[in-house]
Amino acid sequence: MVSAGARGVKLYFGHQKLHARPLDDPAHASLFEWLEQRSVPVLVHVNTVRYRDELARVLRAHPRLELVCAHLCGSRTDLDRLAGLLREFPRLRVDTSHGAGLPGVDGFTAIEEDRDRLRALIEIQPERFLFGSDLVTARGAPGDLDAARAWDLQLAANLGLLERERFEFWRHAARIGALTPGVYFGLALPEPAVSRLLGGNARAWLGAYRPP
Ligand SMILES: [Zn+2]
Known part of the structure; x- marks a missing residue:
């Protein structure tokens, strides 16, 4: 795929449902070696509640x-x-990034409670945080306005988390399992950090790669 023009890879194998073997299984070693030697940009989705130590060994x-x-x-x-x-x-x-629906609600809710700490982590090393790299677009059928609106809301919330004092997304309602439109406190990151997260860091990550 790299010789056909790929400029990076996404590996889903740290997703609980796609975790066929440990991340640091010897069967993966030659792949990581190859990617490392060529400085190929790699995006991984890893559930670090379950697989933190496997990722650390990789x-x-x-x-x-x-x-x-x-x-x-x-x-x-x-x-x-x-x-x-x-x-x-x-x-x-x-x-x-945060996904649509419940993953987004759970992520934004957890971050809101601890947002001073996350803002401090970002401000100390803004070059290490990237907006939207794993913001998966689930496109509906053409003309599906509900799907289009859901995507617009998800994108705006992910931007709002970084840029704004407040942003809108679904929230947990009083009744268990119910979601309701709501408002969250965002990080309202200052410049130049916010521009680095929204673009500069991706340019550094992806731009360093020289295809064969
Ligand atoms: Zn993901």
Whole structure:
């Protein structure tokens, strides 16, 4: 795929449902070695509640990987885990995206409660956080206005989290399992950090790669 023009890869294998074997299984070693030697941009989705130690062993064995770990490296509900990963692996970058529906609600809710800490982590090292790298677009059928509106809301909320004092998205309602339109406190990151997250860091990550 790289010789056909791919400029990077996304690996889903840290998703609970796609975790066929440990991330650091010897069967993956030659792939990581290849990606590391060529500085190919790699995006991984890893559930670090379950697979943090497997990911850590991959990063220790392949310290030059150009790796972005999605959804605050699966640690948006545990910023201690995120801070520990950033400290231990100085080349690791993380993405700030949240999915539609419940994953978004749970992520935005957890971050809102701990937003001063996340803002501090970003302001110390803004070059390590990227907007939207794993913001998966689930496109509806042509003319499906509900799907289009859901995507617009998801995109605006992910931008709002970084840029604004407040942004809108679904929230947990008083009744268990119900969602209602609501408002969250955002990070309202200052310049130049916000511009780096929204574009500059992606240019650095993707632009360093020289295809064969
Ligand atoms: Zn993901």
